[in-house]
Amino acid sequence: MRVVAAMSGGVDSAVAAARAVEAGHEVTGVHLALSRNPASYRSGARGCCTIEDSNDARRAADVIGIPFYVWDLSERFHEDVVEDFMDEYAAGRTPNPCLRCNEKIKFAAVLDRALALGFDAVATGHYAQLRTGADGLVEMHRAVDHGKDQSYVLGVLDQQQLRHSLFPLGDTDKPSVRREAEARGLLVADKPDSHDICFVADGDNAGWLREKLGDRAPNHGGDIVDSTTGETVGSHSGTYGFTIGQRRGLRLGVPAADGKPRFVLDIEPVTGTVTVGPRERLAVDHVSGIRPRWCGTVPERVEGTVQLRAHGAEHRAVVTVSGDDVEIDLLEPAEGIAPGQAAVIYDGTRVVGSATIAATRPVAARTEVTA
C-alpha cells in the first residue's frame, strides 16, 4: 500500500513509520503543522516554520529513508479543534481535543487528502490494534500495553476511517518501542512523552482560556457555592477554569462543616456559579450521550464496559441506543464524570463506538445535572 505516516516528531510515530516501511508499504512521512502557538512556532516576519518537532520528524524520516513533507493544517485545526475547545469550556463542559483532532484532522482532513493524492492509508503511532472480524469489518481493540492504550481517543473513528488506518504499535509495549527506536538509530528514542494539550504551551488551561476567550467567555468570575449549605464559600475568576470532579485550586475561604475536601459538582456558565460538595455527591449511575460514532454496525444494546475519560477506569454498563441518543446505565457508580468528555463503549477489548457525554444522573439526588 501507499501509506502516509503522520510524524509528530516523537518516538511513537517514528517507530510506527519505520514498521510500516518494514511491512512492505511505500511510506511518505508527513508532519502536520497544527499550532499557531507562538511558543512552538518561529515568530517574526514570516510567522511560519515549526521548531524542534518538525525537525525531529524530518530527521527521523531521513534515518528511516522515506520522503518527508510538512502539511499545513493549522487553519482546519484552529476551526475544528481549538475553537471547539474554547466553545466547550465556555459552555461549562470539558472537551477532549485529542479525540476531536483524530475525528476531524488526522483521520479526516489528512486521510481525505492522502486518499485523493493516491495514498491508501494513514499510519500513526497510536497504541491500538486493528483486526478484521468474522463479518469482514475492521475491528479496533485496546493495545497490548494497557497503560499506553489510546483506543479511547480513537473511539470516534468509523468503519470507513478504520479501513484506511494503520496502528503499527498496538501489539507492543512502550519500553520495547523505545528500545526499537534506539536500535533503529532514531534520535528521538529518549524524547519524553507528551502529555499536555499541544496548543496550550505551558499546560495552564485556565490561563490560556482566559486570554483566548476574552469577551467570548460567559463570565470572568462568580461565586463558589456549597451544595450542602447553599452558602457561598469562595469566588473564582471564570467558570471555564473548572471541570466536574476537580478538587485542587478551589481556594475556598470557608472550610466544610465535616472538614472533608470538596469537589466541583456543577458548573453554571450563565450565572457564573460553581457548585462544590462532598465526594459522595460526585457519584453517578447514569450517563446520557449524544453525537454517537460507531466503529462498525450500529448496536441497539450493548452489555459491556464504558470508559468515561482518557486514562480512566472501565465501568460495567448496559448501553441502549436509539438514533442519536445513547443511554448508559452504569452497573456500579462512577465519579467525576464531566459533560463534554467522550463515553467510549467497549465489548471486551473491542471498541464499539463512542458518544459525547451530555448529562449525568447523580446516584443520591436522582435529578439530572446538565451543563
Place this chain on the structure above:
Amino acid sequence: MTQPLVYLDHAATTPMLPAAVEAMTRQLGGVGNASSLHASGRGARRVVEESRETIAGMIGARPGDVVFTSGGTESDNLALKGIFWARRAQDPRRTRILSTAIEHHAVLDPLHWLAESDGADVELLPVSSEGVLDLEALRESVTRDPGSVALVSVMWANNEVGSLQPIAEVVALAAEHGIPAHTDAVQALGQVPVDFAASGVDALTFTGHKVGGPYGVGALVVRRDLAVSALVHGGGQERDIRSGTLDVPAIAGLAAAVEESVKTQEEHAVRVAALRDDLVRRVVEVVPDAHLHGAPAGPLRLPGNAHLGFPGCEGDSLLMLLDARGIECSTGSACSAGVPQPSHVLLAMGCDDDQARHSLRFSLGHTTTPADVDRLVEAIGPVVERARAARAR
C-alpha cells in the same frame, strides 16, 4: 530502472560548474591562512587576491570593491545594517530605508529587525501585477523628504517570479539626492548582464551557489568610498567591515564560477530561455488554465524562470506529486521547516491567498535539457488532475 532526477530548482541552488569544482578542490589540500606572513600565507593570499581580481573583472568592479562574505544573506545584512548605521551616524535625520515588498527574506527580515529594534523607518514600496517596482511610488517617497533617506535597496531580479527591476531608474533617482543604492543581484548574476560600475549602484550582493560555485561563500561588492559599519567584528580581514579567516578554496571556486557563468551568460540565457518558453507553452497546452506569473517571457524576465499558477490546486500537493515522479521544483522561496505560506511576492502583485497558494516555480539552469522539459510535460497533466481532486475535498 529509475529515471534520472529532473532538477528544475536552479533558482534555489544550481550544480557546481566543473571548473569551480576543479579550482576549489585544487586548494583543499593546501595550507595557509591568507593573513599569515610566511610563504604559505602569502600563497593563500595570492589565491584570494587573484580571485578578487577575476571577479572584479567579470562584474565591472575594482578589486577593492569586492568584500568576501559567507553568502547572500550575510551580504544583504551587511549592506542594509552597515550602510544604515554609517549613514545615520553621519546624520541622525537619516532614518528611512526604502525597499520593495517583493524582496527576499534576506532583505525583508533585516529590515523588519532594523524597524523593530533600531528605530529605522522602513517603507516597502508596491509593485505592479507583473512584479515590477512602482517607480512613481519610489519617486514620491524619496522626494517627500530626501534628507531622511539612509539608503534604497531594490533587488536586481526577483527570485520567485523572475521579474527584472528598473535598477537604472532607481539609481538615477537615488543619485539625484545623494542616496546610496544597494541591490540584491543573487538571482541576476550569470543570467542577465550585470555590471557594477555601469549600473551605478553603490553596493551589490551576489552568492556562489547560484552561479555554479560553492555554498557558503559570496560577496558584497561595495564602493570603497562608501562608509559601511561592520557587522562581524574580529580580525578585520575584509576592509575592516567583515572579519573572519578567508575560506581560500571556496573563494577560488567562487571566482571560477563567476568567470565561467559571466563569460557564457549570453549563450546560456538564449538556450535556457528557449527551453523555458517551450516548457511554458507545452504545460499550458496540457493544462489550459495554467498561467505564467510575472513579466511576460522576454527581456524583463530571468531566462530560466517559469512561475506558473495552476488554479484549483495546492502548490504543495503539486510539488509532492512531482517529487514522487522524480521532478523537483519549488512552491516559492524555500522555507526551512517546509511549511507552505502564501508567497509575499504574489500577494504584493495583487494575487489573493488562493492564487498565491496554487503556484509552482520551475527554474532552469545550466544542466537543464530538452528531455527534462519532456518529462515535466508528460507528468503535469495527471499530477494537476490528482491535486485538483485532493483540493476539492
